[in-house]
Amino acid sequence: MKKVVVITGASKGIGRELAYVFARKGFDLMIASRSLNLLKELGKEIEEKHGVKVLTKSTDVGKREECKELIDYTVDSFGRIDVLINNAGIGLYSPVAEMKEDDLEKVFYVNFFGSFYCTKYAFPYIKEARGSVINISSVAGLIPVPFMGGYSASKHAMNALSFTLAMEVKQEGVHVLTVCPGVINTGFVASSLGNYRPKFKVRGTHPSKLAEKVYEYYVKRKRLLIYPWYYRLILMSYKLFPDIYGAIYLRFWKKKS
Numbered sequence: 099m100k101k102v103v104v105i106t107g108a109s110k111g112i113g114r115e116l117a118y119v120f121a122r123k124g125f126d127l128m129i130a131s132r133s134l135n136l137l138k139e140l141g142k143e144i145e146e147k148h149g150v151k152v153l154t155k156s157t158d159v160g161k162r163e164e165c166k167e168l169i170d171y172t173v174d175s176f177g178r179i180d181v182l183i184n185n186a187g188i189g190l191y192s193p194v195a196e197m198k199e200d201d202l203e204k205v206f207y208v209n210f211f212g213s214f215y216c217t218k219y220a221f222p223y224i225k226e227a228r229g230s231v232i233n234i235s236s237v238a239g240l241i242p243v244p245f246m247g248g249y250s251a252s253k254h255a256m257n258a259l260s261f262t263l264a265m266e267v268k269q270e271g272v273h274v275l276t277v278c279p280g281v282i283n284t285g286f287v288a289s290s291l292g293n294y295r296p297k298f299k300v301r302g303t304h305p306s307k308l309a310e311k312v313y314e315y316y317v318k319r320k321r322l323l324i325y326p327w328y329y330r331l332i333l334m335s336y337k338l339f340p341d342i343y344g345a346i347y348l349r350f351w352k353k354k355s
C-alpha cells in the first residue's frame with residue numbers, strides 16, 4: 099500500500115513543488131487550498147506523470163471545521179495518513195503600530211491555528227503510521243523581522259508548537275520537522291497583506307530546491323531545516339548585533355503605491 103501525504107497550500111509555490119517531489123517518490127496525495135480549480139489541474143498533471151492517486155479538497159485552513167473535513171476526507175478515501183505538511187501560509191508587511199487588527203488575526207488563523215487544527219485532527223493516524231508532521235515555518239519564526247512583526251509572531255508561535263510537539267511525540271515514533279526557509283521565489287510577497295513591500299527584489303531560491311531538501315530531511319527524520327544555509331549567518335548577526343541588524347532591515351521597506 100502506498101504512503102499518503104496531506105499537503106496544505108498546495109495550489110502554488112512551495113506546496114506545489116512539495117506535491118511534485120512526494121509524487122515522484124511514490125506517495126498518494128491529498129492536496130488542499132482555497133483554489134479548487136488549480137488543485138484539480140495539478141492533480142490531473144501529477145496522476146498522468148507519476149501514476150499515483152491525487153485527491154483534492156477545497157480548504158481554508160483558517161477555519162477549524164474545514165481542517166477537520168480535510169482530514170476526515172483523507173482517512174475515508176485513503177484509510178491512512180503518513181505525512182502531514184502544514185504549508186499554507188500568508189505574509190503581512192506592516193510596522194506593528196500600523197498593523198490592522200483584522201490582518202493580524204487572519205495571519206494567525208492561517209499560519210498558526212491552521213497548522214494546529216490539521217495536526218490535531220491528523221495526529222491519531224500519523225501516530226498509527228509512525229509518520230511525520232512537517233511544518234513549513236520561516237526564518238522569521240526564529241528572529242524578529244522589522245515590518246514583518248505580525249508574520250514573524252505567527253511563525254514564532256508555529257515554531258514553539260512544532261518544537262514542543264517534536265519532543266512530546268518522539269517516544270511514540272512520530273517525527274516532526276520544522277522548516278525555516280529564507281526568501282524563496284514564489285507569489286508570497288504579492289499575496290501578502292499589509293501596506294508595505296520590500297524596496298528591492300531579493301534574489302531568492304527556486305521552491306523546487308527547497309522541496310527536495312525537505313524530502314531529504316523527512317527521510318533522515320531530522321528536526322530542523324534552515325534553508326538556504328547562509329540564513330544561519332543572518333540568525334547569528336541578529337544574536338550578536340541586534341541593533342545593527344535592525345538598522346539595516348529598517349531600510350528595506352517602502353509603502354505600497
Ligand SMILES: NC(=O)c1ccc[n+]([C@@H]2O[C@H](COP(=O)([O-])OP(=O)(O)OC[C@H]3O[C@@H](n4cnc5c(N)ncnc54)[C@H](OP(=O)(O)O)[C@@H]3O)[C@@H](O)[C@H]2O)c1
Pocket residue numbers: 106107108109110111112113130131132133134157158159160185186187188189208234235236237278279280281282283284285286287289302
Ligand atoms: N516564499 C518565501 O519566501 C517564504 C519564506 C519563508 C516561509 N514561507 C512559507 O512557505 C509557505 C508557502 O508559501 P509560498 O512561498 O509557497 O507562498 P504562495 O506561493 O503565496 O503560496 C501560498 C499557498 O498557501 C495557500 N493558502 C493561503 N491562504 C490559505 C488558506 N486560508 N487556506 C488554505 N490555503 C491557503 C495558497 O493557496 P490558495 O490561495 O489557493 O488558498 C497557496 O497555495 C507559507 O507558510 C510561507 O509562510 C515562504
